Amino acid sequence: SYELTQPPSVSVSPGQTGSITCSGDKLGDKFACWYQQKPGQSPVMVIYQDNKRPSGIPERFSGSNSGNTATLTISETQAMDEADYYCQAWDSSTAVFGGGTKLTVL
Amino acid sequence: EVQLVESGGGLVQPGGSLRLSCAASGFTFSTYWMHWVRQAPGKGLVWVSRINTDGVSTTYADSVKGRFTVSRDNARNTLFLQMNSLRAEDTAVYFCARVGAGTFAIDYWGQGTLVTVSS
Numbered sequence: 001s002y003e004l005t006q007p008p009s010v011s012v013s014p015g016q017t018g019s020i021t022c023s024g025d026k027l028g029d030k031f032a033c034w035y036q037q038k039p040g041q042s043p044v045m046v047i048y049q050d051n052k053r054p055s056g057i058p059e060r061f062s063g064s065n066s067g068n069t070a071t072l073t074i075s076e077t078q079a080m081d082e083a084d085y086y087c088q089a090w091d092s093s094t095a096v097f098g099g100g101t102k103l104t105v106l
Numbered sequence: 107e108v109q110l111v112e113s114g115g116g117l118v119q120p121g122g123s124l125r126l127s128c129a130a131s132g133f134t135f136s137t138y139w140m141h142w143v144r145q146a147p148g149k150g151l152v153w154v155s156r157i158n159t160d161g162v163s164t165t166y167a168d169s170v171k172g173r174f175t176v177s178r179d180n181a182r183n184t185l186f187l188q189m190n191s192l193r194a195e196d197t198a199v200y201f202c203a204r205v206g207a208g209t210f211a212i213d214y215w216g217q218g219t220l221v222t223v224s225s
Contacts, residue, residue, distance in 0.1 A: 001168070033211035035151070042201060042218060043151065048211035086151050090210060093165050095141060095153040 002091035004098035011104045012077045020101045022070040022087030030089045032070035034063060037100075038083045046085075047072060079105050108132040108214045110202045115219030122192050122223070128185040128202030128216055136160075136180035139205050141212065142187050144198035144221075154200070155187065170196075192223045 004024045012018030022032060032050050035043035045054055047063035050070065060075045070089075074081055082105045087098040114126040128140070142154040155166045155176040164176050175188040185202055199218040206213030 031210040033209075035212070037151075042215040043212070044215075045206075045209075045211050045213055048206070048209045048213075052209075054213065084150075088151075088211070093156060093163075094167070095143070095156070095212070097143075097151040097153060100150040 002089070002096045004087055004089060004096055006085075006087060006098040006101045008099070009102045009104065011106055012074070014079060014105055015076055017073060017075045018077050018081075018103060018105075019074075020072045020085050020087075020103065022072070022098045023068055024070075024089060024096075025068060027068050027070055027089060028066045030065075030091075032063070032065045033088050034061075034070075034072045035086045035088065036081075036083045037086065043086065074103070077105055081105060108204070110204065110214055110216035112200065112202050112216045112219040115200065115221045117222045117224065118192055119225050120193060120223055123188070123190045124192065124221060126187040126189065126200055126202075126219060126221070128187075130183045130185065130202075130204075133204075135178075135183040138207070140176075140178060140185045141203045141205065142176060142185075143201045143203050143212075143215075144196075145201070145218070146195075146198040149198075152198075157185070189221070192221075194223050197221060197223050 034047040037043040050065040051063040111129045141156040157176045173191045202216040203212040204214040
């Protein structure tokens with residue numbers, strides 16, 4: 001079965017740029033999306049189709065996807081961005097999630 | 107406003123059954139594929155099942171295949187998940203989710219309903 005791998009944790013200083021990677025076999029051939037989840041809340045889509053931002057998501061969130069790696073980049077990171085982030089892609093009609101990355105802003 | 111509201115969760119003994127519901131509103135339910143995603147306490151998101159627009163085509167994760175059944179009632183704008191032969195490892199918050207048209211991503215999630223399998 002298809003698998004996506006994320007680092008368990010990433011730390012970034014306020015105002016700096018942080019990146020979270022998501023690796024999978026030929027992931028660049030698929031569409032990758034990203035979700036943000038804060039404690040006790042449902043996930044929120046922050047990037048879809050590799051690099052598109054839904055309305056209401058700040059411009060500091062961006063994405064890329066090439067080769068075997070998709071990347072979520074958060075520029076000018078704010079304290080409110082501290083959350084768990086999950087990548088997701090489709091394998092046939094099934095959704096595959098990465099294990100999640102805890103982003104700490106400190 | 108799009109809303110997905112799950113219900114039906116609770117405490118059930120191992121081997122027992124539970125039926126989850128997801129009431130949809132604010133969009134034309136019958137035109138969207140729908141999914142169930144679960145999250146065990148303190149763990150990550152795991153896809154469970156999906157159903158196409160008319161309910162004819164369904165797919166399941168290997169971990170629930172043969173035990174869970176997804177269905178929908180387009181007249182009542184409701185998604186269901188019938189869960190049988192429940193195991194302790196099925197303990198999780200279950201989210202109802204919609205894949206946005208043309209986005210290839212889940213654009214709306216419900217608030218989730220907690221299922222606890224324990225004796």
